[in-house]
Amino acid sequence: MNKTAIWQRHPYVIAALIIVCTTLIRIAFLWSNQLDLVYDEAQYWDWTRHMQFSYYSKGPLIAWIIKSWTSIFGDTQFGVRFGAVVNSFLTQSILLYGMGRLMKRPVAALWAVILANTIPLFLASGILMTTDSPLLVCWVSALFALYAASVNPERKLPYVVLGAAMAVGILAKYMMLAMIGIVFFYCIGLWRQNMLSKIFVKRVAIAMAAGSAIGFLPILIWNIQNDWVGFRHVAKLAGVNKAATAKPFFRFDRFPEYFASQVGLLTPWWFAFLIFGGWTALKQGWTKKGAEQVENKDEVRQALLLSTGFWMLWGFFIFWSFHTRIYPNWSAMSYAAGIMLAAIAVEKGHVWGKTALVIRSKRIPLRKTGVIIGIVLFLLMHSLGQLPFRSRSINPAMRLMGWTDMSSKLQELTESMPNPDKVFYFSDRYGITANLAFYAPQQPQAYCVDWGRRKTQYDLWNTPEDKKGWDAIFVRHKPLEIERLKTLFESVEVMEYQTTHSNGYGPKYYIAVLKNYNGTWPKRENGGY
Structure with missing residues (x-):
């Protein structure tokens, strides 16, 4: 009798069922009109009535997406938000294909899909039409395209996907430009491990440059026509212009709130797996001893890419939170690699030691607890408008x-x-x-x-x-x-x-x-x- 769990024997089937079921639940939730539009969603919808090359705070992609769906479903809450459901479906599908087929980790791919549906940050992006929703699709596409290109540098398709993801991602949000830093450090890591191909460097540089130029051009034109207000706005929020510079440069009062928000957006149990998986990948990808313990070079590449994709962005925002206010969602793209690191750690079933991290004396494995609580969170998130709690501190949907x-x-x-x-x-x-x-x-x-x-x-x-x-x-x-x-x-x-x-x-x-x-x-x- 085969004692292997069904989710280990048929990870693709289970993951596909999760993706389909959660997508249908999201559609039903939107159709119920339980939640009115948040301010940003209403603003992005208002942009669709003034179609432009760009806008004050973001690129034009969010307006294009909303316009495409409201032209079908009308200027309704359902029409405004339907793109978020589609983007969630695409993100999960890309995670499943990328981790399962490209990285050859089907069980970890299943866990990545589970985490994407049990983490508050990604649950919200699946129903609220914000700029992070389409950006996440482009971000994970770029990560997997970068990995595929490093495995087979002669193949042209990954570079095309990488360039397209850069172009579309920049149109969604300026944050996509941070992918340039990830590519840079990934190349350094490959070079340190003697796995860097010249043709890879050349083609990646061309793809990144072409994609960035294509995506940035309409935004640049719009800013030239509008006194650079978009760039000035981003500089002010990031705390890099003179007016926004904090005195003293480092402050310690904002960090606790920002760090707590990150743990809350991930939930403490998945956050524990993320930090463990991130630390393990850091050792496997960036130390000779760690790399020698890995079975093959592809796993070293994965450790390099995912550790870079997480620690570079997440570490920067942690550092910068000592200087200026950092909004909780700014580090969202670091969790694209982060949930993959957490999924690999969850697949192994432990955070440290030989067995799962347990909760006190009840001996309940943390990953099982995470799934159970995650399912509860998913159901709560998609029934917020029906909950009997009227206090805003208990039920944030009241806002x-x-x-x-x-x-x-x-x-x-x-x-x-x-x-x-x-x-x-x-x-x-x-x-x-x-x-x-x-x-x-x-x-x-x-x-x-x-x-x-x-x-x-x-x-x-x-x-x-x-x-x-x-x-x-x-x-x-x-x-x-x-x-x-x-x-x-x-x-x-x-x-x-x-x-x-x-x-x-x-x-x-x-x-x-x-x-x-x-x-x-x-x-x-x-x-x-």
Whole structure:
């Protein structure tokens, strides 16, 4: 009788079933409309109504993807988010093929698929249409193309895939340029292990240069036309321009929060496997003793690539978190290699020692515990809108619900105006402005007034001076500064509005009903980036 577990005998079948089932669950979740759009999703959708070569904070790919699906499913939440489900399906499929076929680790490939469906970071990217969603597809494609090219340098297809992944990835997010660093250090590692081919170096350089140039060209053209605002914005966030430089250079107050966010996004149990797998790969790929203990050169290549793909990015953001604020998702691409390292460690069944790391005296293997808790997390993530918990600290979905109700309130207020056809909507924050554009009646163009904030995409579009004499509705989270509104309108009526949804209360907003716009619009010449 064969005592080998079924998941070890048929890893491709099990992985394929997981991919198909989780994809169907995601589609059902989107169809249920449990969660309203987050601010960034609404903003990216609003970009699709102004198709350009690039945008203030990101490249144009996110708008292209959303536009392609909303042209099929309409300007709906389902249409906006459907691309995230497709990208999740593609990412899992690439992981399965890359680890199973290219790296010849079918069981580890199955574990990679399991981890991709039980880690909060990747669960969120499977239902929320953010720039990390398409970037992840390009990132894992580039990693496997790079590996395939190093194994068989004469074959041309991997270089084509690498160049295409670079081009498309840059259009998704500037972070794709970090792949250049991974290629550089991977080549150094191959050289140290006497496995670097000249033809590999030449063709990889050509593929990277061509892909980067093609992907970067429309973004460069757009920035030239718009006073380099996109590059200035990224420099400010990264803390590399003069205005953003922290004094002193190193600060220790931000690191604990950032590190805790990384453990939370991965979950502590998978994080443990990741660190162990990353450390093991570092020794196997970068030390002579470690490489000698590996059975074949392909495994050394894998250790080099995955350790570089994880530690280079992750280590940089850990270091830079001592200088400036690092958003939790910025290191997301390091986890593309990271979950593969964790999957290899999980396949071996231990974090250290000869047996699985256990939880106290109950002798429960950590990987089994991780799967069980991961399944619970998956089910919770895809039923957030139905959970009975109304506290935002317990149920984070409460922050993402209430705009469907707000849509009805906006409709009611608009219809109460003397001339409902001459009403515009605005806020002083880009996120609320984006949601107003999506949820206000007839999905009109909304505006973002500048009373002291950093620049946004809305500052590059038309402002409402041509709507003199119109009425308006202003929305924000915090109490309104009525005197500022009185400089723009003849009358101001303010109210608090508590949004609701099918399972409780959403966020509270402050709404101003404004009459007779005087045609002036505040503008700052030198806003922050």
